[in-house]
Amino acid sequence: MKNSFSLKAGVLPFAAFGMILLSGNAGGLAFAADSLPAGFKAGALSPAPSADMIEAGKRVYFTKCVWCHGVDGAGDGPGADRLWPRPRNFNQGTFKIRHTASGELPLFDAKKPVEAQNDLFATVTHGLPGSAMPPWEGILTEEQRLQVLSFVTTQLVKDRNFTDTKSESQTVLQLADLAPIAASEESLKKGAELIVEKKCVECHGMEGRGDGNAFNLKDDWGFSIQPANWHKCWNFRGSRQDPYNVKNIFRTFSTGVNGTPMPSFADNTTVEERWHIANFVNSLCERDGEGKPLPIDPQADKPKINFVLPSGKVDGEIPADPENELWTKRVRRYVAMGGQITHKPRNFVNRIDDLWVKSLYNDKYVVFMFQWDDRTKSVAEGKLPWAPTEVNVDVKEQDPKTGEEGSIAARQNNYTVYNDAVAIETAIKWKELPAPIKPRYLFGSNEQFPMDIVKWEANGSLHAFKGTGWDKDFEERFDYEENIKLLHSEWKNGRWTVIIQRPLGDKKEQDYDSDTFFEMGQYIPTVFFAWDGHNGDAGRKMAVSAFYYTFLEPPTPQEAYIYPIVIAAGVVLLEGWVLTRRSNKRKAKGL
Amino acid sequence: MKAIMSLGALIGVVGLLLLAGMIVGIVPSDTVRLIEGYMPVQVIAELTLFVAGFTGISYMMSAMGMAFPRFWQGISCWAFVLLYLKFRVYPPIPFSVRAMYGTVSLVAVFMWVSASEEDWKKFKQPIMNVMDAKTGGNRLLRYAYLIILPILIGGFSYNAMIPKSEEPIELRTVHPAPPASTKVHGKTYTLQTSQNPYRVNPEGKYDQEYSNANIVEQGMGRLMKPNANPWDKDAQGYLKYVREGGEIFFQNCHFCHGDNLNGRGLHAFAFNPIPANFTDPGTIAQLQETFIFWRVSKGGIGLPNEGFPWASVMPPWEQHLTVDEIWKVVLFEYWHTGYYPRTWD
Structure with a gap:
């Protein structure tokens, strides 16, 4: 009786999970017919945060954020001119990492500290790797993070309104309901073909190192911007401190990156195609010799560092060809x-x-x-x-202080080339x-x-x-x-x-x-x-x-083969001595 | 009683499975993430849970008539301590320190199993049984040990003797002794008598009490006092200078010391020694303001040898900032972390 119950309890969550998966896929298809992009569903705007939250958030903002994002949230704080990318200008309501369709405001609900349903909360929690924005988890409490976002979304976003149903809509990527496709060889092959077909390589480069159209890209504010290097997934802005997770790539690819030339591909790819592309992009990220993800240092969100560079002994000439086996191995x-x-x-x-x-x-x-x-x-x-x-x-x-026109961001790609x-x-x-x-x-x-x-x-x-x-x-x-x-x-x-x-x-x-x-x-x-x-x-x-x-690296010395054998022999003698002593003692007792 | 103990056992089993999973690599090591700021409490809470878990498991097993022999209890307890230190605590503890903890806990385990004559007998009984080899199983075990032990020890010594490359351990003094005085931009400052000229009340008088009353509040978030906003247009004296110091900090220092002054700036990951974490109670909270002034002005290159001047990338800020700017930055660092500088008396 007891056994059968626990068995059922084990099966139930699996069944429920399966149903969610099925309904999610079916939902995605059904909505595609309603001219929403595949994998998206219409969502509702969240209620406005309370006045208390906004007031409390102001205090957080002027302690922590104002130094880069500025008094009016225009991304022009004291630190801004020496940063590239520049700190976000909140006034236009343009946010990069979202679950919402291209051009829409991100998900934000002051009462819901759930990352998958609260894009801005996730951004503040995990930071934006590769930029100066750090993760604030462990520094600000959940409540404080929601408070400061309440202040930013209501007071500093000036051109848009998070609660106005006339001007804003929410079309939400149902990421939790879309089951990833396994990164099989076939999927990777399809992904490799798709990144050419969908012209990803034009900006991101033939091998995805962000070297395609690297000079002419500008963000909404006219600053130079570089396409992401797919080989350094820990620098992806949307990596959410989980850089090898393919879902992050799928999300960014589906929603685009607002304010940058990276468009949403939701309208001209199927969900399946997007998984193939995400799998392929993910497969390019640097891995160790066995093809496993590099260990990431959780304090820096970068690969762990080993400070010893071992040099291997070669007999004869050292090859000049990097493809030589001595180098590749x-x-x-x-x-x-x-x-x-x-x-x-x-x-x-x-x-x-x-x-x-x-x-x-x-x-x-x-x-x-x-x-x-x-x-x-x-x-x-x-x-x-x-x-x-x-x-x-x-x-x-x-x-240190030049104004936007003379800032380090404005000068990118305008330097004398050395x-x-x-x-x-x-x-x-x-x-x-x-x-x-x-x-x-x-x-x-x-x-x-x-x-x-x-x-x-x-x-x-x-x-x-x-x-x-x-x-x-x-x-x-x-x-x-x-x-x-x-x-x-x-x-x-x-x-x-x-x-x-x-x-x-x-x-x-x-x-x-x-x-x-x-x-x-x-x-x-x-x-x-x-x-x-x-x-x-x-x-x-x-x-x-x-x-x-x-x-x-020195060759193994000969002693390394001799001494262990001597030591092992010594241990055998020791064992013999202990056992003999023990049995002698017992014999003596027995007598 | 049984219900409580079974709950304990459940916690213990889940905890052990998680730990084992993390060690083998099936469970991602960040399943239950250690978050800086909460970490000491997290670790203590976790260990409490494990202790409760072990109590539960041991109770349940003896209740089910499968009592866990004292011998194995001792060994697994020690193994748990070693594995927890190696695989759970982050940042990783160097081997030498782990060896110390391991020895201490080995002694503790021995004290526990030898608390009374009877306990000690119980503990060594399995060893004696194997040595005497009265049953077939024990005889088999004895032969296995006879063969495996020399092979293992030989293997270990071989492993210790083949050439390996491990990063040399270098111990650095984080706060070396300061000089009596320091010369910055042609002026000599005596560290014992100098004061931060910007630690002043709105009337312009040096006022430590006033500034201490206006630093950020301790506790999670370290937010400014509600009526002490340095960005207030009317802010005068201390708070005005805090803002100016913050501006300098965010134009120069945050690249390494981070937006929250916790040593996690943009470039920090590349450097060794890592940038100081000012929110740690062991850094600026332990030091006088004039010490910071000296360290900031002279930078890494001005350190004595025990501070590793050859490796520190800390700029000698006298090359980049004026004396006034340095004092303001120091003022800001204490404001933002909510610490009082130590005083000489």
Whole structure:
């Protein structure tokens, strides 16, 4: 009796779930006939929030939000001019991430803190990754989040009215009722065909790195905007801290992104086609060697970082072809890049926010392969106005307060174009410094503790420098450059691949005073720099990483095979001794 | 009694299944998300539930006549502590610290199982049984141990000896000792006697009580006091300077220290050491205002070696801001987090 009851209880929810699925699909089809887009249903506007909520929300707004979004919610707070994308201008009532049809206001109900039915609440809760908007969960209570949204939607949205049934309507994507289609090979194949047929690739690029129509796109306020890079799903604005969830892509694709050139595809795709596209886009997001989603650090909502870059031993020559098996099977490391914000000119908007690095070595050389996404291949026209060794070059940083016209967002894609570039910096004389002391990350500490810098630029040049301080010009090592070699450099569909070979530096004839000694089995302090030429990056205006460690993997020593066997034999002897003692004791007792 | 215990057992089973699922990777590790701000309470509540669960399970099993031997209770309790620390607590605890907790809890388990002579006998009985091998099952077990134990220990030592690359552990002093004085823009400030010139009442007098009365309220959200809005057009003195400091903060500092001053800014994910979290009671709440002034003015490059000046990307703000701007930013940081600066007396 008891058993049969629990069985029923188990079956019931499944049955109910199935019915919802069925009715959802049927509903979607039925409404399609009523000229609503497939998968959508007509919804009702939510009631206006109470005056209390609005008043309480004002207090939240002027403590937390006003600093970027401004006193009138026009997205012009003190922080706005150094941000790209700029903070949202609430006045027009244009919101990006919604369950509602293109052009409509987002779902908002001051009494319903349910994410699937409350788009603005979900946005405040999870933030907008890839922008300066952080997740407010754990900082503001649910109530406070609803309060501040009550204030924003009634007082700061000025051109539209969330409760006026004459001017507004709600057509809601029934995401919970639409069962996803499994990401089978067939589905992915269909998706790959559909993104070409539906012209997604025109903006998002042939491989989805957002490198298609990257220059000419503007948002509703006339600022440059970049198509999303499908390979970095953790930067999707609508990823809701769940970047590998295909439903987020399906939703964005179905509703479009208001205020941007991204349209809704609800009218010219079926629900099934949308799942195929969403599956395919989701499949492009970076994954680990086994094809599993990268582990995401919940504190940063970016991939988790491993600070050790292991370099694999190769017998013989190291291949220059990135498709060679030695490279494709090699472990790669995610290197997070932030703007250089320590010294002028600070780089508030770094368009390169990560590198993928692999490394191999043989008895003479250590080779690094850098891969990073850059929507534009940038090569400076003509000769640069400064020498390669110059550090204090004439590049200005963004002024703090300029007004919209002079803001960092307005200047995107209007910079003088310099060279794309990447550099690897390793500590010289790291053995003389007791751990954890290192030369300073930004071009070394001083003459005594310098850094070894190898820099490649998109004009094809490869230089080796010695850095002796953040504001000291580099010293060029002319004799050394005969020993370094560019094995490969290519920009294709929004991704650079650069392979650089350099000596291990452990030969007596090499100059130890300006060269890093890559010693096997040791942790070599390593820093990475990257420049995006179309971002006007040059000199110290660049992206930087934290300290990583290059580690040349030593071969397994012979002792590792001998000692464990000796130890195991010892354990056997010990066991024998214990057991003999025990049985002797028992015998003695028995006697 | 039985009803309560069965409820406890249910909680225990569900909790253990969730934890096991998270470890194996079937259940997403964020099923029950730890949220910063609630986290200590969350963890304590969770452990309370687990304790209730274990009590329930053990009661139910003995009620059903399948009492769980003390030996296995001890071992599984210890295993639970280790697994919980490794797989549940976030951010991850370094191995050395986990080893310390593990040793402490091992000692605790031993104290528990050896509380009385009888308990101790009960605990070691299964070990003795296997050693004596009086039954066929135990004999089999004994041979299994004889073979498996050396293989396991040999395997572990092999694993320890093959070359591996793990990030070297580097311990950094977050608040190194400050100097007696610091020179910024050509003027020397004695840290013991300097005051924030903007901590003033509307009449322009230095007034710590006035400013302390107008900081944001402690508690969730840390909202401003209803009648102390720095964005009020008529705001004078302290509150006016808080707004000016906030403007500077959101033009310069939030990129790393974050919109809520919690060290989660746009660029923060790329840097190591990570930017300071001012809402944490262990940072600015522990320090004098002049200490912050020194740290802000001199930045990472001005740290002594124990503070890792080579790795910190904190700008020496004297290169970017005026002295007045630095004082205003410091003022804003205390206002926004709702902390009082420590004073010398």
